[in-house]
Amino acid sequence: MNPNADRPDDESAPTPAYEEVRAPVLVVGAGAAGARTAIELQERGVEPLVVGKRDHGDAHTTWAAGGINAALGSLDPEDDWAIHAADTLNEGHFVNDPEAVELVAKTMPDRIRELDEWGANFDRTEDGKINQRYFGAQSFRRTVFRGDETGRAVLDALVSRAQELEVPYRENVMVTTLLSDGSRVYGAAGFDMEDGRFLLFVADHVVLAAGGFSAVYDRHSSRDDENTGDGPALAYDAGASLLDVEFVKFHPTGMVQLDRYDEDWSGELVTEAVRGEGGRLYNGEGERFMERYSPDQMELDARDVVARAIAQEIREGRGTEAGGVHLDISHRDGSFIRERLPKMYERFQSLGVDMAEDPVVVAPTAHYTMGGVAIDATTGETGVDRLYAVGETAAGVHGANRLGGNSLAETVAIAPYVGRHVAERIAAGETDDELDADARRAAEREYRRLDRLERAEGDVRPRELVAELRETMWEHAGILRDADRLGDGIDRVRELRDRMDDLRVEGDRTGRDFEFAVDLPFMLTAAEATLVAARYRTESRGxxxxxxxxxxKAEWRVNVLVERDGSDANVRTRSVAEPSDPVREALAAGYELDYHHLE
Incomplete structure (x- = not known):
């Protein structure tokens, strides 16, 4: 599935110069998961090196606006970790890893207090407790927030803590391959995106925290250069397994392009906090249509339910002229909206829409990938020795559908366990003095490949193939799927892979053309794995x-794994474990949100 896996290397060509960088642990990705892992390592006496594709503090974490979950009980004292875990399993349609779910639910109250101490400054109730709001499919007010910019608050707190600890960091670096023999990782190869230098990272351990792959879709809530599948594809090509990649979250409320603002806004997220604070959905005929699909939970039903409902309304001709539906919170007082949803209010105000007076137009957008690298949740281990994954790069917590507010929770809950485990392995002497000779040769092959790519003079620009891939995924692996569409999608992705031979890259290694050319293999790997797994799972779930x-179907309460078999993908299933007694009791109690508290 790697477009370049079987292409010959011209060993007679000179190897470009490269800089060698050594670190006991290389953390690839500088969002919340990478930052929290690095903090844990540094606090335990192991100095990691964190590398990120963008400027320090500029990561996709900041786009998680609505909140972060923890059973604090600030407003609903009856909430506890077991009910949080039960809600997560319910939302994940019981294909989650129960151990991972329970770890997150138990750990999060302490992680929230930690973040608050580090400067997240979450919103408070009148009596000074950390405030919490309703979020879709949750039984109680469990979502901690700072207005509607919670992700920014969390990342700023983590970056501040990392800087206080003097964690080493290199920004604007892209890792293009891991140095692996299929059973063990020795480091990574990549390049500096600012000056084009090739970089060889010699590392005893590598942690992947590079995000997911929602940007393989035409309408998506990420920036175009984020969530392009780097993390999962790097791990897969190194010998790890991908898990649950057929489960892609389509957030119900992405922005729809209107005459008053351009296509750059298409798919941008309108946070669930708008619905959490009482926002209502209306179709083009003025009907509050969620009354038909979910009369009890209404707009705060699970995201997959709301997204399918919107897609159905649009498909059956009841959408707006712009191809969406209306999200309206104008029944709330203007001062309330400005206080609780400041970022959303300011965004639409700048585009000529006053949310306190008028609805906004929304439609589903690819937002999050529940699947990723199969890991041990308590260690981050991938099955490839000394390679770990955490955050959206990894799978297990979310199952078939992610509970809103759990993405940030996963990153900061599991990362400390990964950091602790890696530190313990290093303390036990799992380090090397010299780089394996085969690993160095693999790095040098990669530099020759990248050098050829930079000079490619074919007929197809990288962005053209990226655009075609995104259209293919939206059409063939979107909200509504079937075997024929999925099969055709696989064929089209493989055709796009073949057309990689005809790329034309303009500019040098510091340009956007080259960046998209490097992204393409990652995106193709993630896309094909998604299509193959989705065709394999012959049921509907989440x-x-x-x-x-x-x-x-009960027999499909299993995980689907995609594994490399030469240049092909092997697909198999594995069974799902059972939750602990306290979580089974919470599930049996049948806790459920009473939406009408918001009415």
């Missing part, structure tokens, strides 16, 4: 909905 198999 975010995976098959028109030709609309029922959820």
């Amino acid at each position: 975010a995976h909905f098959r028109d030709d198999h609309p029922e959820t």
Whole structure:
């Protein structure tokens, strides 16, 4: 599935010069998961090196606006970790890893207090407690927030703590391959995106925290150069397994392009906090249509339910002229909206829409990938020795559908366990003095490949193939799927892979053309794995909905794994463990949100 896996290397060509960088631990990705892992390592006496594709503090974490979950009980004292875990399993349609779920639910109250101490400054109730709001499919007010810029608050607190600890960091670096023999990792190869220098990272351990792959879709809530599948594809090509990649979250409320603002806004997220604070959905005929789909939970039902409802309204001709539906919170007082949703209010105000007076137009957008690298949740281990994954790069916590507010929770809950485990392995003497000779040769092959790519003079620009891939995924592996569309999608992705031979890259290694050319193999790997797994799972569950198999089937309460078999993908299933007794009791109690508290 790697477009470049079987292409010959011209060993007679000179190897470009490269800089060698050594670190006991290389952390790839500088969002919340990478930052929290690095903090844990540094606090335990191991100095990691963190590398990120963008400026320090500029990571996709900042786009997680609505909140972060923890069973604090600030407003609903009856909430506890077991109910949080039960809600997560319910939302994940019981294919989550129960151990991972329970670890997150138990750990999060302490992680929230830690973040607050580090400067997150979460919103408070009148009596000084950390405030919490309703979020979709949760039984109680569990979502901690700072207005509607919670992700920014969390990342700023983590970056501040990392800087206080003097964690080493290199910004504007892209890792293009891991140095692996299929059973063990020795480091990574990449380049400096500012000056074009090739970089050889010699590391005893590598942690992948590079995000997911939602940007393989045409409408997506990420920036174009984020969530392009780097983390999962790097791990897969190194020998790790991908898990649950058929489960892609389509957030119900992405922005729809209107005459008053351009296509750059298409798909940008309108945070769930708008609905959490009482926002209502209306179709083009003025009907509050969620009354038909979910009369009890309404707009705060699970994201997959709301997204499919919106897609159905649009498909059946009840959408707006712009191809969306209306999200309206104008029944709330203007001062309330400005206080609780300042970022959203300011964004739309700048585009000529006053949310206190008028609705905004929204439609589903690819937002998050529940699947990723299969890991041990308590260690981050991937099955490839000394390679770990954490955050959206990894799988297990979310199952078939992510509970809103759990993405940030996952990053800061599991990362400390990964950092601790790696530190313990290093303390036990799992380090090397010299780089394996085969690993160095692999790095030098990579530099020759990148050098050829930079000079490619074919007929197809990288962005053209990226655009075609995104259209293919939206059409063939979107909200509503069937075997024929998925099969055609696989064929089209493989055709795009073949067309990589005809790329034309303009500019040098510091340009956007080259960046997208490097992203393409990652995106193709993630896209093909998603299509293959989605075709394999012949049922509907959570975010995976098959028109030709609309029922959820008990025999499919399994995880689907995609593994490299030469240049092909092997697909198999594994069984799902059972939750602990306290979580089973919480599930049996049947806790559920009473939406009408918001009415």
